[in-house]
Amino acid sequence: MRLITGLTTDDISDANLNSIIALARKKVMNDVSSEVTDERVKAIDAYRENTVDGDNTTFFVRKSWDWFLFDRDGDGDLDESDIKVYSYDTDTDGRTELTVSSVGERGSYELSTAPTTSNTEVITNSYRYSFVNVDDPTLVQACAFLAAAYAFTRLRADEADSVSFGALKAMFKGKTFDYFFKRYAEIVQGIKKLPRKVRG
Numbered sequence: 001m002r003l004i005t006g007l008t009t010d011d012i013s014d015a016n017l018n019s020i021i022a023l024a025r026k027k028v029m030n031d032v033s034s035e036v037t038d039e040r041v042k043a044i045d046a047y048r049e050n051t052v053d054g055d056n057t058t059f060f061v062r063k064s065w066d067w068f069l070f071d072r073d074g075d076g077d078l079d080e081s082d083i084k085v086y087s088y089d090t091d092t093d094g095r096t097e098l099t100v101s102s103v104g105e106r107g108s109y110e111l112s113t114a115p116t117t118s119n120t121e122v123i124t125n126s127y128r129y130s131f132v133n134v135d136d137p138t139l140v141q142a143c144a145f146l147a148a149a150y151a152f153t154r155l156r157a158d159e160a161d162s163v164s165f166g167a168l169k170a171m172f173k174g175k176t177f178d179y180f181f182k183r184y185a186e187i188v189q190g191i192k193k194l195p196r197k198v199r200g
Contacts, residue, residue: 005148005180012151024147026074028139028184032191033070033130036063038086041123052123054116057101059085059125064107067129078105078134083127087115098123105133131194142187149180 001021002008012020039062043049048060061069061083072082085098099112107129115123132138 001144001147001151004144005151005176007148007151017147017151020150021143021147024143024150025076028143028146028188029071029074029076029128029134031188032132032139032142033128035072035126035128036061037126038124039126041125050123052115052117055114057111057114059109059111059123061107061109061125061127061129063129067107067131068105068133069103069107069109070128070130071134072126072128076134078103080109083109083125085109085111085123085125088122088124130191132191138187138191142184142191145180145184145187149177149184152176152180 001017007017041050041052041059042062043051044060044062044064048064050056050059069078069082071078075081080100080103083100083103085100086095087098088095098115100109101112102110109125
């Protein structure tokens with residue numbers, strides 16, 4: 001981010017910059033993905049049967065193969081914390097969170113213990129999905145431009161005007177937030193216009 005802004009540690013500290021980048025990353029992850037909450041787990045096709053029989057531990061979300069499972073907690077990674085799975089017990093009418101042991105970006109996940117049919121009425125999962133995977137380099141660019149926009153909100157107008165941008169100084173002067181946020185918005189719109197993930 002310092003590369004595209006020209007900001008130095010004299011302008012903004014590493015600690016503040018890291019906080020801004022973390023905030024920007026969470027917004028990027030939310031802006032390029034959609035949330036699914038309490039989706040009921042059902043059979044999808046002959047391969048993705050989502051069988052509850054006491055033996056099966058592999059399940060698929062309904063949007064598997066068409067979109068990417070995505071970062072739900074905004075830490076920049078896709079892992080077990082990014083999907084919540086619950087079983088509903090017919091004996092107690094209670095809800096129990098199931099432990100997810102692994103997650104696949106194509107929409108599958110593994111449970112540490114196979115749910116049984118004896119007392120499980122329904123299983124639900126909550127997750128986010130996106131047109132790009134969580135490691136797509138476009139997301140790094142988006143995060144950099146958004147973090148740059150956020151960084152300039154911490155600088156007073158007179159301080160922003162004094163930052164050296166070399167040949168680009170005149171363009172950025174007084175319009176730093178608008179410039180970087182516009183670039184961020186363009187990247188996000190480009191991502192949203194991408195076709196759905198191709199099966200295969």
